[in-house]
Amino acid sequence: MSIFERPVSRRQTLHGLMAGAVAAPALVRLTGPAQAATTLKISHQFPSSSGDEGDFRDRLVRRFAEEVTKRSNGELAFEIYPGSSLMKTNAQFSALRKGALDLSLYPISYAGGEAPECNIGLMPGLVSSYDQGLAWRTKPVGEEFSAYLEGKGVKILTWVWQAGGAASREKPLIAPEDAKGMKIRGGSREMDMVLQAAGAAVLSLPSNELYVAMQTGACDAGITSSTSLISFRLEELSRQLTTGRGKSYWFMLEPLLMSKAVFDKLPKAQQDLLTTVGLEMEAFGKAGAMADDAKVAEVFAKAGAKVHDLDEATVEKWRAIARDTAWKDYAAKSASCAKLIQLAQEVPA
Template sequence: MNALMTRRQLLLGLAGAPLAAAFARRAGAAGKIDLKISHQFPGGTLTEGDFRDRLCRKFAAELAQRTGGAVAATVYPGSSLMKTNAQFSAVRKGALDLSLVPISYAGGELPELNIGLMPGVVTSYEQGMAWKRSEVGKYFSDLLADKGVLMVSWIWQAGGVACRSKAIVEPDDARAQKVRGGSREMDMVLKTAGATVLSLPSNEIYAAMQTGALDAAMTSSTSLMSFRLEEVSKQLVTGRGKAYWFMLEPLIMSRAIFERLPKDVQATVMQLGAELETFATEMAKADDQQVAVAYQKAGAQTHDLSEATVRRWQDIARATAWKDFAARNDRCAKLLALAEKTL
């Protein structure tokens, strides 16, 4: 036995052995279950690369192990299976099994989802992860489930800003710059600050900045590195320590597909998804630190935000994006009210 194996790991392995054997027997009788996991981020391995891709691979590997190979999952990185903006709708309709996707990308389809990139509403990882166990998280999960989507892993990421020339630290710095905000609500804040906004997925930012179509882009720390934006940036505003927006990028699953699975497989999927949330949070925090190192090595200047600066951005958001979001429908108003309880 490996000396590094803890007693807890051993007990978990022994407890899971009968379950895996049961799954294997079922697979032999009914056939193997194959799931597809799609995401837009660069591909890697279980141990190297973008942590969101690694999380999907860990999910797939552990799912196969716990079910004795009865359930397999294949990861399709880099939008290789389908286009980025089609993934949420495909999950909702049962045309795709799972996806790890910035939930606000589907805000045009379901406006309530823009709460997942609402500037100033989440200001720390601890607050964001507390949503799952609070009224706002339960309401959000129920809303998604009613639309055919299940939250498997809650994943929050702090955002930063990559800039071709002038750093956008204070709201006034955004004036006359062409900026990618990432959501309708973030775009409203930027417009109020005087920016021109462009809407495009994170895997298209590099080309837009390279050609000058974009001056700056707001995205997660992990994407700031994974998409090599340091190659086209001279300034970086980090999300480490303080941030005025956090992005919800969950691992989601089609409810229709989920409900076709045996009950014990359903339980395994949800348990595994919850276990991977700790990994996601640790990796996201590590990337908030690592992104500054990566950009400095590339010759870019880095800037951190003060509490006062975060409040100035939050004040604009409260007067614009929050107000607009709450007025869209009763569900949006309730989501925002419940989210504000966590501040």
């Protein structure tokens, strides 16, 4: 197996992509023997990693690709494009649906514009622990959501959940009352509804564009996963951090997805292999996310930021607003949305 990599620079990742330009591909080719029959492309928005260092989401994708290549004896090979170097972040879901992209590790709520049910993947206050989120896969809510996605042409291979925190340029964002008058990136339509109810102005943009938004003053605070807070170097711009370690009202589903059209064309043995390895990656994803919940506090403290943690009473304040705004709005969208959020509430915390 040979590996070739051309890393994406920080400027490409954080600046060039905002202008809509396609960066020179950060290509990682993982191939087996010369007779490899099928090469699959994996795209995601996160920075490239190296070995055991760097963004765990890129490392998860690489580990998945390496394992599938090995077990398929090279019949399946992969090209990995980190940093949205193959296509723009928000375009990836549509590309999966059309079969124009093979796989992506993708924040599922980004797809909410064309598939509203996907917004349940970042519903504030709905998921309160990693175990609760990962339990969805085997519960009715996970079966229902997986069926919905497959009806849209997308298949979940690995369930990945991440807790999130808030990085602020000046004023801390801890309780809902802190949000008043701030310009905040929340990460989903539903989170934006909660922030607006708390008195904030909101910005809608992917996490890989958050650095520039905060750097220019367009954004006062960004809520995103612990891993993204680290990977996108937001400690360079922030004096305050509210972590997601221990407790959080912000859990995002960022699964490894595959185009169902591409999946269905493969022989059953290869389908089974992709499904098996995808399931095996869930433990790695959970461990990586939880490690970054602790690491982010260290990174920001070292940079001079003041670090805050959430208690249950504060989480409940956010959840109460979410129940009255985002949860109700989502349930009213369609019968399937109402069913999904009801099933999600039945999964024990």
